[in-house]
Amino acid sequence: MKPVDFTLHRPATTDEAVALLAEHSADVKVLAGGQSLLPLLNFRLARPEHLVDLGRIAALAELRRTRDELVVGAMVVQARAEASPAVAAHAPLLAAAFPNIAHPPIRNRGTVGGSLAHADPAAELPAVARALDAVFVAAGPRGRREIAARDFFRTHLTTDLEADELLVAVRFPRAAPRTGAAFEEVGRRRGDFALVGVAAQVTLDDGLLADVRVCLTGVAPTPYRATEAEELLRGRPPEPAELARAADAVRDTVTPSDDLHATAGYRRDVAGTLLTRAISAACRRAVPEEN
Numbered sequence: 001m002k003p004v005d006f007t008l009h010r011p012a013t014t015d016e017a018v019a020l021l022a023e024h025s026a027d028v029k030v031l032a033g034g035q036s037l038l039p040l041l042n043f044r045l046a047r048p049e050h051l052v053d054l055g056r057i058a059a060l061a062e063l064r065r066t067r068d069e070l071v072v073g074a075m076v077v078q079a080r081a082e083a084s085p086a087v088a089a090h091a092p093l094l095a096a097a098f099p100n101i102a103h104p105p106i107r108n109r110g111t112v113g114g115s116l117a118h119a120d121p122a123a124e125l126p127a128v129a130r131a132l133d134a135v136f137v138a139a140g141p142r143g144r145r146e147i148a149a150r151d152f153f154r155t156h157l158t159t160d161l162e163a164d165e166l167l168v169a170v171r172f173p174r175a176a177p178r179t180g181a182a183f184e185e186v187g188r189r190r191g192d193f194a195l196v197g198v199a200a201q202v203t204l205d206d207g208l209l210a211d212v213r214v215c216l217t218g219v220a221p222t223p224y225r226a227t228e229a230e231e232l233l234r235g236r237p238p239e240p241a242e243l244a245r246a247a248d249a250v251r252d253t254v255t256p257s258d259d260l261h262a263t264a265g266y267r268r269d270v271a272g273t274l275l276t277r278a279i280s281a282a283c284r285r286a287v288p289e290e291n
């Protein structure tokens, strides 16, 4: 199938894009890399009259460091962020997530902002943003505002962004020394959306888990921050018995649904196993402490 007719707008600045969204707010969609939106248009599951393509707005493709944060523009292409030494050094969990997203050709077009704004509960980047307490910057006709990651994801494919708002950038806190991260997931085929995924980042201090951040995909309508596991692990050594307790806590707490691809019971069980693997891998990657 082909999309229904639409008018394509290609603004050169964020202000122009915001003005277009306000003017056509009744029936408009933002176009980023098109890797999720174009299939929806082709199947006519989305039928906007207006498309606002962000591809010409250079300011949205900035990737920069501040003293405390890594700021990723919404239009930074996933493959570029994946290859960025700054991302690897300052947001290791973000770096660990990219290889799990689809295939390289999709990551060459798909953007960081597009994945976050799409808010698929099986997607990797929303879980990373939630684990790291990232801050979302939105622009709209009422000005700019910041949205905490815990408030950004409302439910399946739905965010806090209004129809006339644009995601401009996402700010990730810079990782502390002795931090390691891992993203572990299980899917039916390589490159598919995973059935369950676990994003984990740890900071070690004197052999103990000084900071632990864990967020799961595929077990809830939004990324699931596993605070029960984090609390059990914080201040503890990353030993098998501790990890097993945290894994059991996650299995007891998550309430995934059955679907065509997996039962709820399978997802619950795998969630605990992946949590153990992700935290173990993150600990191995944390910078070894000096003796």
Ligand SMILES: Cc1cc2nc3c(=O)[nH]c(=O)nc-3n(C[C@H](O)[C@H](O)[C@H](O)COP(=O)(O)OP(=O)(O)OC[C@H]3O[C@@H](n4cnc5c(N)ncnc54)[C@H](O)[C@@H]3O)c2cc1C
Pocket (backbone or CB within 6 Å): 029, 030, 031, 032, 033, 034, 035, 036, 037, 038, 054, 074, 075, 100, 101, 102, 103, 106, 109, 110, 111, 112, 113, 114, 115, 117, 118, 122, 123, 124, 125, 161, 165, 166, 167, 168, 191, 192, 193, 194
């Ligand atoms: C075969 C296949 C496999 C895939 N597998 C995975 C996977 O395993 N994991 C995964 O995470 N993703 C996967 N994806 C999706 C891919 O990561 C997309 O790149 C991503 O979801 C959307 O990014 P995009 O830049 O292409 O956005 P688009 O498709 O252009 O937009 C997606 C949605 O977000 C909105 N949007 C985009 N940018 C903004 C913005 N700045 N402000 C406000 N709204 C905005 C659009 O209006 C649209 O509703 C897969 C895609 C395909 C085709």
